[in-house]
Amino acid sequence: MKRRDFLKVTALAGLSISTGNLFDCFTYNVFASDFVDIAVAEGPSPSGITNAAINALGGITRFISRGDTVVVKPNIAWDRRPEQAATTNPEVVSTLIGLCYEAGAGRVKVFDRTCNDARRCYKQSGIADAAAAAGADVSYIDDRKFKTVKIDGLVLKEWPLYREILEADKIINVPIAKTHGLSKLTLGMKNWMGIMGGWRGRIHQKIDESLVDVSMIIKPTLVVLDAVRILTANGPQGGRLEDVRMLNTVIAGTDQVAIDTMGAMLFGMEGRDLGYVKIGDRVGLGTMDLSRLNIKKITL
Amino acid sequence: MKTNLIKNLRRISQGIFLLLFLFLFIRTESQGADELGYPVKIFLDFDPLILISTLLSSHVIVGGFLFSLVLIAVTMILGRVFCGWICPLGTIHNMAGSLKKKRTRAIHPHWYRFKYYILLFVVVSSIFTVQLAGILDPIAFLIRSLSLSIYPLFTSTIRAFFDTVYALHIPIITDISEFIYDILKQSILSFQQPFFFQAIFIGFIFLTVLGLNLYEKRFWCKYLCPLGALLGILSRYALLKRSVSEGCTSCGVCETMCSGGAVTDRNGASRKTECLYCLDCDDMCPHNAVSFGFGSTEKAAPINLERRHIFTSVIAGITVVPLLRITPVSRKGFFDTPLIRPPGALNEREFLKRCVRCGECMKVCITNGLQPTLVEAGLEGVWTPRLVPAIGYCEFRCTLCGQVCPTGAIRKLTIKDKEEVKIGMAVIDTGRCLPHAYGMSCIVCEEVCPTPEKAIWLEERSVINRSGERTVVKQPQIDLERCIGCGTCETNCPVKGRPAIYVINTNESRSDDNRLLLSL
Numbered sequence: 153m154k155r156r157d158f159l160k161v162t163a164l165a166g167l168s169i170s171t172g173n174l175f176d177c178f179t180y181n182v183f184a185s186d187f188v189d190i191a192v193a194e195g196p197s198p199s200g201i202t203n204a205a206i207n208a209l210g211g212i213t214r215f216i217s218r219g220d221t222v223v224v225k226p227n228i229a230w231d232r233r234p235e236q237a238a239t240t241n242p243e244v245v246s247t248l249i250g251l252c253y254e255a256g257a258g259r260v261k262v263f264d265r266t267c268n269d270a271r272r273c274y275k276q277s278g279i280a281d282a283a284a285a286a287g288a289d290v291s292y293i294d295d296r297k298f299k300t301v302k303i304d305g306l307v308l309k310e311w312p313l314y315r316e317i318l319e320a321d322k323i324i325n326v327p328i329a330k331t332h333g334l335s336k337l338t339l340g341m342k343n344w345m346g347i348m349g350g351w352r353g354r355i356h357q358k359i360d361e362s363l364v365d366v367s368m369i370i371k372p373t374l375v376v377l378d379a380v381r382i383l384t385a386n387g388p389q390g391g392r393l394e395d396v397r398m399l400n401t402v403i404a405g406t407d408q409v410a411i412d413t414m415g416a417m418l419f420g421m422e423g424r425d426l427g428y429v430k431i432g433d434r435v436g437l438g439t440m441d442l443s444r445l446n447i448k449k450i451t452l
Numbered sequence: 453m454k455t456n457l458i459k460n461l462r463r464i465s466q467g468i469f470l471l472l473f474l475f476l477f478i479r480t481e482s483q484g485a486d487e488l489g490y491p492v493k494i495f496l497d498f499d500p501l502i503l504i505s506t507l508l509s510s511h512v513i514v515g516g517f518l519f520s521l522v523l524i525a526v527t528m529i530l531g532r533v534f535c536g537w538i539c540p541l542g543t544i545h546n547m548a549g550s551l552k553k554k555r556t557r558a559i560h561p562h563w564y565r566f567k568y569y570i571l572l573f574v575v576v577s578s579i580f581t582v583q584l585a586g587i588l589d590p591i592a593f594l595i596r597s598l599s600l601s602i603y604p605l606f607t608s609t610i611r612a613f614f615d616t617v618y619a620l621h622i623p624i625i626t627d628i629s630e631f632i633y634d635i636l637k638q639s640i641l642s643f644q645q646p647f648f649f650q651a652i653f654i655g656f657i658f659l660t661v662l663g664l665n666l667y668e669k670r671f672w673c674k675y676l677c678p679l680g681a682l683l684g685i686l687s688r689y690a691l692l693k694r695s696v697s698e699g700c701t702s703c704g705v706c707e708t709m710c711s712g713g714a715v716t717d718r719n720g721a722s723r724k725t726e727c728l729y730c731l732d733c734d735d736m737c738p739h740n741a742v743s744f745g746f747g748s749t750e751k752a753a754p755i756n757l758e759r760r761h762i763f764t765s766v767i768a769g770i771t772v773v774p775l776l777r778i779t780p781v782s783r784k785g786f787f788d789t790p791l792i793r794p795p796g797a798l799n800e801r802e803f804l805k806r807c808v809r810c811g812e813c814m815k816v817c818i819t820n821g822l823q824p825t826l827v828e829a830g831l832e833g834v835w836t837p838r839l840v841p842a843i844g845y846c847e848f849r850c851t852l853c854g855q856v857c858p859t860g861a862i863r864k865l866t867i868k869d870k871e872e873v874k875i876g877m878a879v880i881d882t883g884r885c886l887p888h889a890y891g892m893s894c895i896v897c898e899e900v901c902p903t904p905e906k907a908i909w910l911e912e913r914s915v916i917n918r919s920g921e922r923t924v925v926k927q928p929q930i931d932l933e934r935c936i937g938c939g940t941c942e943t944n945c946p947v948k949g950r951p952a953i954y955v956i957n958t959n960e961s962r963s964d965d966n967r968l969l970l971s972l
Contacts, residue, residue, distance in 0.1 A: 231847065231848065231849055231850075231902075267899075267900060267944075268847060268848070268902075269482065269484075269818045269819060269847050269850070271482050271483060271484035271643060271818065272482065272484050272818070272847065272849070272850065273484075274484055275483070275484025275485055276484065276849070280484070292643075296615065296618060296619075332899070333895045333898045333899055333910055333926065334893060334894075334895040334899070334926065351946060353894075353896040353944055353945075353946040354946050356893060356894050356895055356896055356899075356946075357886070357892050357893055357894065358893075359893070386904060386905055386906050388899060389899070389900070389901070389902055389906075390904070391848075391902065391903070391904030392904035392905060395904075
């Protein structure tokens with residue numbers, strides 16, 4: 153994709169946000185191949201679009217095998233209700249758990265290291281109840297289960313990470329798209345903060361590099377970005393319904409950088425506006441060049 | 453024939469009430485929902501001493517306390533059955549006393565009066581608006597001691613044990629211990645290990661009181677308990693009466709084993725107001741000479757307080773008021789800024805009149821931020837709750853402290869009100885804040901600021917670093933109209949010890965004098 157085309161895409165993305173027809177611009181993708189890299193599904197049912205997006209990528213069996221221990225990692229960081237769009241949509245989470253079991257997963261685990269009181273976050277977000285109903289093992293973070301991992305990254309030498317995610321066969325990252333005071337947006341890569349131990353506040357000194365460092369260690373099998381509702385201001389915690397926009401969309405794929413690039417466009421930004429996307433692209437974690445990807449849009 | 457029927461019935465009753473108490477105590481903990489769901493403060497609701505002292509000190513009748521009329525009525529009919537059959541602290545005293553094998557008659561038969569003087573002191577001081585009942589009220593005393601000391605000690609011990617086994621990683625054994633640990637975590641352990649200032653001190657007092665049972669069984673109940681004294685007065689004309697028939701041989705068994713120190717001589721004569729109605733003497737009397745019934749017309753002996761001691765108690769109750777209040781903390785217009793009260797707390801004077809220091813708010817606080825004061829609120833405010841954000845902040849949408857407060861010293865807020873009540877305001881120490889003082893990026897305080905429109909906002913500032921390069925940093929600023937003083941910023945500030953952002957009680961909604969802003 154040439155620079156001019158890229159600008160066109162961006163402009164169209166901006167336009168499509170304002171008209172509500174998200175990602176129509178991708179339907180003309182000239183590099184289309186049979187293999188779908190990223191699926192964007194839009195529709196009224198969170199469960200429906202999640203299913204549709206996974207199907208478009210080739211179905212859940214492309215990612216999950218019989219007997220796998222799967223970690224589904226939503227964002228449960230805050231004591232907020234689903235309609236406040238600070239935590240992942242519970243229906244998206246439970247749908248993914250259901251799909252994993254359909255594919256024969258042995259166990260599906262759900263947890264997050266929350267910022268507010270964990271009991272309130274798990275309960276108020278609706279995720280604990282929805283995930284448990286879908287058959288997942290929902291657990292609170294156990295401080296004993298952090299293991300210091302050698303990272304030798306751009307800024308992080310080592311950091312305690314959650315053992316259960318390190319030991320999982322498959323990882324599905326299910327973040328929600330929100331604004332953030334420092335990293336501008338919190339999307340997929342930033343969701344890994346929920347499996348980091350120690351004093352996480354410190355990583356804000358070099359947040360972009362830190363996020364890339366952790367994302368190089370935790371490689372998800374699948375990323376499903378929840379944009380059923382997005383939080384456009386006062387993130388990442390929100391609380392004001394005026395700041396929430398209904399997009400009724402999920403974006404699924406395997407490339408952490410590409411997914412976050414797509415996420416940026418939801419907010420009228422580009423991938424390169426986000427430090428961690430730019431660095432992630434540079435160090436080869438993934439690509440922010442969407443023209444190299446086969447993106448499929450589904451409207452239900 | 454001697455039977456242990458009644459004794460066993462009493463033990464079953466004591467056991468049930470103690471378990472009920474402990475169950476409710478353990479359930480005084482968030483499950484993540486907005487409402488607690490259990491009437492955890494119900495034992496205090498039934499406590500007429502708290503009813504009377506609150507009524508006298510702040511001239512209000514808190515709704516829940518109407519239950520205590522039930523206890524008053526029961527006592528006027530059946531005597532101090534509460535002490536003998538229900539009181540969880542009394543039951544614990546029984547258990548502690550069972551460590552002392554030998555039963556003796558009351559060592560200090562005249563000390564029983566002491567608790568009436570305490571009662572008088574407490575009541576008189578409440579008339580003059582100082583609320584001291586909770587310090588010695590058995591229910592408040594028990595909840596406070598368990599909450600702030602014994603329960604944290606218990607959970608810490610259990611955790612240490614299972615953590616050790618976990619760290620050893622012994623196959624099978626560790627699996628089994630983790631399985632048991634999980635069950636304990638879901639039943640009797642707290643969600644997280646609580647930590648409280650003065651835990652040792654408060655625990656020491658509690659264990660000393662229990663230890664007195666080794667000197668004399670039920671020492672507390674006989675000589676100290678002000679609720680026991682109140683119920684004693686109410687039981688003086690109780691319809692259920694103890695009588696000794698002519699079959700009495702003056703063997704003295706009842707005198708020796710009387711747990712309330714009520715039986716005063718070998719002939720079985722007793723002071724009705726001291727009788728705990730355990731009915732042991734009825735059971736134990738070898739000649740079946742002792743019986744309890746409604747028919748007896750025997751007159752009860754008076755409590756027989758000494759006039760000069762009554763006088764002393766009343767004077768003490770009066771003089772304690774100015775004594776406690778000649779500290780600057782009581783001076784109008786003086787605010788000790790670190791004294792941050794829970795959200796919904798009444799203004800300080802009214803708050804102190806009502807708080808009975810039961811410690812339920814501190815037990816239920818989900819971040820462990822509510823801590824007992826020692827002298828921060830003056831001696832009058834000893835063991836009242838204050839928020840220490842360096843330990844834990846006030847969770848934005850949590851209203852549990854107001855839900856469990858038995859006297860309304862902390863109002864029960866709706867979530868909407870809670871989101872607006874200010875308990876103080878945040879202050880930035882620009883000499884320590886990373887973006888302000890060192891030009892480094894941080895913004896943690898802004899990220900965690902919970903108000904829907906963030907009270908902490910970021911000002912972009914261009915700064916020059918040591919190499920002469922110009923960079924832009926985001927420096928936090930505080931919007932005083934939005935800031936509610938919850939302290940989330942202080943808890944999470946990466947600068948530990950003396951955080952670069954901290955909360956003071958200035959601008960708290962509950963005080964007209966401590967407000968900072970012209971309009972709110």
